[in-house]
Structure formats: C-alpha cells, structure tokens
Amino acid sequence: MVSFDIHQNKDVRSTTRSAASAGNSARQGYVRPAAVAGTFYPADRTRLKQLINTQLDYGRALLKELAPQLPAGVPKAVIVPHAGYVYSGTTAALAYALLERGRGSVTRAVIVGPTHRVAVRGVACSTATAFATPLGEASVDVNAERRALGLAADEPLRSGMHAHPNVPDSALIVNDPTHAHEHAVEVQIPFLQTIFGPDLSIVPLNAGDASPEEVGDVLRSLWGGPETVIVISSDLSHYHPEAYARQLDDETIDNIAHLRLPIHPRRACGAYPINGLLDVLTRGLDSAKRETSRETADSSQENTATPTNPQFDLRLLCRSTSGDDGVVALAGKPRPAMDDPDEPVVGYASFAVWQSEATGNSTESASRTHVDNHVSNDSKQDSASRTSAEQVDEANRRTALLSLARAAIRQHLGLENDPSNSPEVIISSNPWLDEPGASFVTLTEHGQLRGCIGTLEAYRALGKDVADHAVDAAAHDPRFFPVSKDEYPLLHVEVSVLGKPSPLPVQSRTELEQTLRPGIDGLILTDRHGRRATFLPQVWEQLQVPHDFVSHLLAKAGIAPSYDWHDGEITCERYEVSAYAEH
Incomplete structure (x- = not known):
C-alpha cells in the first residue's frame, strides 16, 4: 500500500541546504541527500540539535518515571513514529532516551520504514554508501547489505538487484527510487546520530508489499549482536477525529503488545515493518532457512555472534496524537484531555523490545x-x-x-x-x-x-x-x-x-x-x-x-x-x- 500523507513539521522556515555537503566526507560512492530537512525537521544544524536535545530531555524525564517498570539494559529494538518532530518527536524521544543506554556499545542501527511514495515488492536497500542529514553523514553498512543479498564481498550494489534466491532473506532488493524522497527512515537518523555519535553506521530499509515472514527474515539476517539495534519506523492511524483515533490506536497498540499478527496498513502506515518485527518475536531468530553465521562474518563492527533462541520482552512506552502538542501519555497512564475531539489527527506510539538468553x-x-x-x-x-x-x-x-x-x-x-x-x-x-x-x-x-x-x-x-x-x-x-x-x-x-x-x-x-x-x-x-x-x-x-x-x-x-x-x-x-x- 502506498500513501501520501506528508505529515510535516509545523516550522518550515529553516533554510534548506543540500545535506549532501554536510560534513567533510572521504567516503567513495553515492551519498543520499536529506530529502525532508526543512519540512519534517529543521535544516539548520544548530536549530536541529537544539530541538533534538530539548525533546531528548523531555524523554529522559519521562524515562525516570517509567524506568522502575522496565527491564534493565539497552533495548534490542524500538518502534517509533516518523512524523514531523514537533508532532511526534517527543514520542520518539522516550524510545531514544532508552537507546541512549547503548552509547559506546551500539555501533549500528538497522532502520526499517514503509514506502509512502514509491511502492516496491519486498524490502529495499539502496546503493547509497551514506545518508546525509544536517548533522553530517551516517555511513551505510554496505558489507552487511551485500551479505544479506548473497553477493560477493567486492560486488557493487546496483538498483534493480534482487537477493540471491538461496539466501534466507530472499525478499531483499536494491531500489534507489523508493529511498529518494522517503521520510520514514530519514527522520530517525538525526536522533540516532545524536545519541550514538558520528561513528554509528546504519542499514536503511524500506519495506513494501511483503509478508511478515519475509520482512522477519530480512531482520533476522541483519540482527547482529549487542552492537546492533533495530529501529522500526511507523505512525498509527491517519486523520480520524481524535476521539475515534485514540480508540483505533489503543486497539492497534494492544494488538502489537500481544503480538497479534498481522497489523493492517490502515491501522499503521509502517505495518509491514512492524509485522516483520512481530514475526521475529513470535518465530524467533533461528530458522532452517537462515545461515546463522553469515551476518557476523567479515565485519569489524559485528564482533558478537547473533545469540540463538533469545527471549523477548516487548513493552509499550508511550502514546500520543498530533493533537496533543507534544504531550505524551506513558504506558499505563491516561491520555491528556482533548482540545477538540473532532480534529483529524495522526496517532503515534513508542515500544521497546529487550532480548535476553x-x-x-x-x-x-x-x-x-x-x-x-x-x-x-x-x-x-x-x-x-x-x-x-x-x-x-x-x-x-x-x-x-x-x-x-x-x-x-x-x-x-x-x-x-x-x-x-x-x-x-x-x-x-x-x-x-x-x-x-x-x-x-x-x-x-x-x-x-x-x-x-x-x-x-x-x-x-x-x-x-x-x-x-x-x-x-x-x-x-x-x-x-x-x-x-x-x-x-x-x-x-x-x-x-x-x-x-x-x-x-x-x-x-x-x-x-x-x-x-x-x-x-x-x-x-x-x-x-x-x-x-x-x-x-x-x-x-x-x-x-x-x-x-x-x-x-x-x-x-x-x-x-x-x-x-x-x-x-x-x-x-x-x-x-x-x-x-x-x-
């Protein structure tokens, strides 16, 4: 399903500059420029850093209240919204405040969003060697993409490629057009750059029409060890009256929390990425189709073998809508009063998943x-x-x-x-x-x-x-x-x-x-x-x-x-x- 909801930042006055020039990079290859800087988030580096730090401070304060109810340690995966920062940034910030526990140990983020503009069949990476934002360039773990696609170590990625049919994650493809203007992955990168620092590498993926098992197999192939976090990018319901939207979203939140597959795209624009994560949580990491050693071989960043048969703990962190003006309701707490129950809104929620043996x-x-x-x-x-x-x-x-x-x-x-x-x-x-x-x-x-x-x-x-x-x-x-x-x-x-x-x-x-x-x-x-x-x-x-x-x-x-x-x-x-x- 392809939708065209451009739920953008209210403040679009920042001057947009070419993010491809952000930072001095010696990297070779295509750098995917920022497509939504100045709309979904500020294009000015200073103003972007100020906004993210303000929202992270809000998330850290919420975390102090919520932490006694949560497991210790760094979450392995999060589900976070991807609207304009002034709408959903605080909801995402709580999850990122949690992930901040991994600074110094987490070196890679696998980010999976939906396809809002260019539909694809399968799960698409790109040929880019880096994604640019006003905070600099985030390098792409191209070696991991090659291994997941079943390619030789020195084989270049070309748009239009499909994974080798014998690899476990055979739904993986290479498609540059679906990444060119997509915001769902991009809006997560400045948060990740802020909490993990400039050495973080990313694996940006857009999940189009694909079964939960297909997306799950891609996640399994890139799961890694404690050096890797999984970021699932999704909003919830779109443009229903707020009173009704909250009801719909609470049902969706409950379905996610109880691992009820599948989540329908009408309930969450990132349903395909969410369903892939839920597939991992219900079917586990081990599969007869999966080559367990492939993801950790030949990578300096993947220095910990993928743990087998882990136990997962999925927790709702918070929820909100675009009508809440950045105020979020913590898990187990009532939502704030509605200014206008009939106002069309977009829904958001953040989840975290902990993994243990x-x-x-x-x-x-x-x-x-x-x-x-x-x-x-x-x-x-x-x-x-x-x-x-x-x-x-x-x-x-x-x-x-x-x-x-x-x-x-x-x-x-x-x-x-x-x-x-x-x-x-x-x-x-x-x-x-x-x-x-x-x-x-x-x-x-x-x-x-x-x-x-x-x-x-x-x-x-x-x-x-x-x-x-x-x-x-x-x-x-x-x-x-x-x-x-x-x-x-x-x-x-x-x-x-x-x-x-x-x-x-x-x-x-x-x-x-x-x-x-x-x-x-x-x-x-x-x-x-x-x-x-x-x-x-x-x-x-x-x-x-x-x-x-x-x-x-x-x-x-x-x-x-x-x-x-x-x-x-x-x-x-x-x-x-x-x-x-x-x-």
Missing part, C-alpha cells in the same frame, strides 16, 4: 520467543485450526500430525527419509493441514522433557506450523542441546493443536480457581504491567490442584506465587488443546 526450566515448555506474550483477546473459543479439520477422523489427524513432526525432524537431522513420507508429501496429502493453525510440539526422552516449542495463535498453515515447531523443539529449545541423530529413535513425540484463547470473566484469584477446569483449560495470565505467562492443559498432569496451577503460573510470569487479587487486576484467558501423542 532464554534460561531456566519450566513445568511447561516455553515458546521459542516468549510465548507468554503471544496471547489473544478473541472472545470466541472456536479455533481457526479446527474448521473443516473437525470433520477429519481423529485417528487420521493423529497419524498425519505425528508423522509430519517425525518427518520434519528426520529431514532436519539428515536421516534417511522415505520420499513418499516427506513433510511436503504429508501436507499435500492432507488438505486440512493448509488451514490456519497454532501448535506446540513436545519431545520427551525416557519420560523427561527433551524439547518443546510452539505458539498460541494461528498465523500460518497448521502443517508448516507443526513441521517448523518439530525442528525447533529438536534443535532450538534453549534449555537443551540439540537432539543428535543417535537420539532420534529414543524420542517420544506429542503434537498439540490449540484453540483460540477466550476471556474468563473473573475478578479475583478465588473466582479463577473455582472456574478452572483441571485437565481441560490452558491458562494465560496478564497483569497491568504487561507481565504474561501461559500453561498448556498438559501441565495439569503435574499440578492437579487449581491453586498450585495458578501459583506456578504466577511465578512463571514473574509475579509472587502467593499474589491475590479482587479487582480484576489480573486478566485471565483460557483455551483448549487437542493433544496427539505417540503410544
């Missing part, structure tokens, strides 16, 4: 990417994965699902595999596996958990979901070493197909424990600070008393096991599972 054991298995965050508020309890599939004989369902999981693991391990029983053949022979579905695959060995990975909400075909989770349970569960070829015959496989979560209308812990159905209900708990966790129904086998079940789940969410509530402070959802285990 997933550690520890659990009575119930974890998703590869913080499954505790992947929940749904859909009030209907019927599952998208069980439409016409309910008509399939249960014995056939069991055979197909277990055979599919086994075949996927064999294929991954490189074991001898009957071509007539490959994952592709099993899926093609069972059309119901092409319907949307969410699953967990659990592996045990001699009665002990050996790996378990899954998701709570259907976002792709059930067959692909099961096959991918089977491989991830065998190879990518962070609690265990990968399954070896010799272990394969010892594995016991179980596939769980999940229904959609539905809200439980309970106000207290006592009501919850009285309502739960042991052995039937999977449970999701969410508190007002965004802490969430889930247990599958199978956990009832170890925790048969509702009070114990809830206590352990609270502990998993980082809440005191003895915590009691009476005012609906904890949101409760339940879901059912159809489990298919080997005898």
Whole structure:
C-alpha cells in the first residue's frame, strides 16, 4: 500500500541546504541527500540539535518515571513514529532516551520504514554508501547489505538487484527510487546520530508489499549482536477525529503488545515493518532457512555472534496524537484531555523490545520467543485450526500430525527419509493441514522433557506450523542441546493443536480457581504491567490442584506465587488443546 500523507513539521522556515555537503566526507560512492530537512525537521544544524536535545530531555524525564517498570539494559529494538518532530518527536524521544543506554556499545542501527511514495515488492536497500542529514553523514553498512543479498564481498550494489534466491532473506532488493524522497527512515537518523555519535553506521530499509515472514527474515539476517539495534519506523492511524483515533490506536497498540499478527496498513502506515518485527518475536531468530553465521562474518563492527533462541520482552512506552502538542501519555497512564475531539489527527506510539538468553526450566515448555506474550483477546473459543479439520477422523489427524513432526525432524537431522513420507508429501496429502493453525510440539526422552516449542495463535498453515515447531523443539529449545541423530529413535513425540484463547470473566484469584477446569483449560495470565505467562492443559498432569496451577503460573510470569487479587487486576484467558501423542 502506498500513501501520501506528508505529515510535516509545523516550522518550515529553516533554510534548506543540500545535506549532501554536510560534513567533510572521504567516503567513495553515492551519498543520499536529506530529502525532508526543512519540512519534517529543521535544516539548520544548530536549530536541529537544539530541538533534538530539548525533546531528548523531555524523554529522559519521562524515562525516570517509567524506568522502575522496565527491564534493565539497552533495548534490542524500538518502534517509533516518523512524523514531523514537533508532532511526534517527543514520542520518539522516550524510545531514544532508552537507546541512549547503548552509547559506546551500539555501533549500528538497522532502520526499517514503509514506502509512502514509491511502492516496491519486498524490502529495499539502496546503493547509497551514506545518508546525509544536517548533522553530517551516517555511513551505510554496505558489507552487511551485500551479505544479506548473497553477493560477493567486492560486488557493487546496483538498483534493480534482487537477493540471491538461496539466501534466507530472499525478499531483499536494491531500489534507489523508493529511498529518494522517503521520510520514514530519514527522520530517525538525526536522533540516532545524536545519541550514538558520528561513528554509528546504519542499514536503511524500506519495506513494501511483503509478508511478515519475509520482512522477519530480512531482520533476522541483519540482527547482529549487542552492537546492533533495530529501529522500526511507523505512525498509527491517519486523520480520524481524535476521539475515534485514540480508540483505533489503543486497539492497534494492544494488538502489537500481544503480538497479534498481522497489523493492517490502515491501522499503521509502517505495518509491514512492524509485522516483520512481530514475526521475529513470535518465530524467533533461528530458522532452517537462515545461515546463522553469515551476518557476523567479515565485519569489524559485528564482533558478537547473533545469540540463538533469545527471549523477548516487548513493552509499550508511550502514546500520543498530533493533537496533543507534544504531550505524551506513558504506558499505563491516561491520555491528556482533548482540545477538540473532532480534529483529524495522526496517532503515534513508542515500544521497546529487550532480548535476553532464554534460561531456566519450566513445568511447561516455553515458546521459542516468549510465548507468554503471544496471547489473544478473541472472545470466541472456536479455533481457526479446527474448521473443516473437525470433520477429519481423529485417528487420521493423529497419524498425519505425528508423522509430519517425525518427518520434519528426520529431514532436519539428515536421516534417511522415505520420499513418499516427506513433510511436503504429508501436507499435500492432507488438505486440512493448509488451514490456519497454532501448535506446540513436545519431545520427551525416557519420560523427561527433551524439547518443546510452539505458539498460541494461528498465523500460518497448521502443517508448516507443526513441521517448523518439530525442528525447533529438536534443535532450538534453549534449555537443551540439540537432539543428535543417535537420539532420534529414543524420542517420544506429542503434537498439540490449540484453540483460540477466550476471556474468563473473573475478578479475583478465588473466582479463577473455582472456574478452572483441571485437565481441560490452558491458562494465560496478564497483569497491568504487561507481565504474561501461559500453561498448556498438559501441565495439569503435574499440578492437579487449581491453586498450585495458578501459583506456578504466577511465578512463571514473574509475579509472587502467593499474589491475590479482587479487582480484576489480573486478566485471565483460557483455551483448549487437542493433544496427539505417540503410544
């Protein structure tokens, strides 16, 4: 989708100068000049620095209030708006005040925005070796772009190129026209130059028509280690009356916070970049398609290997609209009063994502990417994965699902595999596996958990979901070493197909424990600070008393096991599972 909302800076009196001449550069190659200096932000270097510092001071003050509720350390990724600074700069500034923790350690920013003016299919980098702003030139990590495209180390980038078909991020392309006048990436660069200094390199990308997985694969290929931050550039709703816009934006914010894919472009102009990040948060960094070492090879800046199977913590920071005159509402706080509820406005929000190594054991298995965050508020309890599939004989369902999981693991391990029983053949022979579905695959060995990975909400075909989770349970569960070829015959496989979560209308812990159905209900708990966790129904086998079940789940969410509530402070959802285990 291409839109033409030029939501610019109110102050356009600054004299526009050619940003290509900003700073003295000895770099060779094309420098992409600033396209929106003087409109979205001041073109005068001094006035731009003053404005950014004022807004960062505002963000730092907000951070002092919000910091006790946030994880420590530098966020790995942020979602920030990209309108004129006088409209959305303060909303972005809170996220950048957080990223400022990484000054001295962060040396690269991967910036992904939408395509407002020139549509593309895929995710586009450019041939530029630097992007200029009034603060100077930000060098582009062209070597990382070459590797992501599958090019030789000395091969020049040419507009019109496509990634090599064998690379994991095959949706990556080179397209200069889509970058020429695009503001979504450009407006982030002066903030990044200010908080990280002149040595920062960038990877500027415009995400056009692309699936969440395609954008996610590009992000995975450029993810890097602690030296790299991911900046997703997006506004929210556009030009609705403010009273209605706030309602729409709060729904979108909730969907993002709960990792509900996909976000629609009508709700966020940067939906494609956002969906790519959410794909990473739900599917993780490891993929059978991804070459894990490629991004860290041959780069002086990429001196830390990409961590595998991390756990992510996504937090809303703040929200606002263009009608709020730069005043933002912190997460969990009410919005300011509206001057004119009927005024058309643009919505903004900032999020941050923290990444850590997933550690520890659990009575119930974890998703590869913080499954505790992947929940749904859909009030209907019927599952998208069980439409016409309910008509399939249960014995056939069991055979197909277990055979599919086994075949996927064999294929991954490189074991001898009957071509007539490959994952592709099993899926093609069972059309119901092409319907949307969410699953967990659990592996045990001699009665002990050996790996378990899954998701709570259907976002792709059930067959692909099961096959991918089977491989991830065998190879990518962070609690265990990968399954070896010799272990394969010892594995016991179980596939769980999940229904959609539905809200439980309970106000207290006592009501919850009285309502739960042991052995039937999977449970999701969410508190007002965004802490969430889930247990599958199978956990009832170890925790048969509702009070114990809830206590352990609270502990998993980082809440005191003895915590009691009476005012609906904890949101409760339940879901059912159809489990298919080997005898």
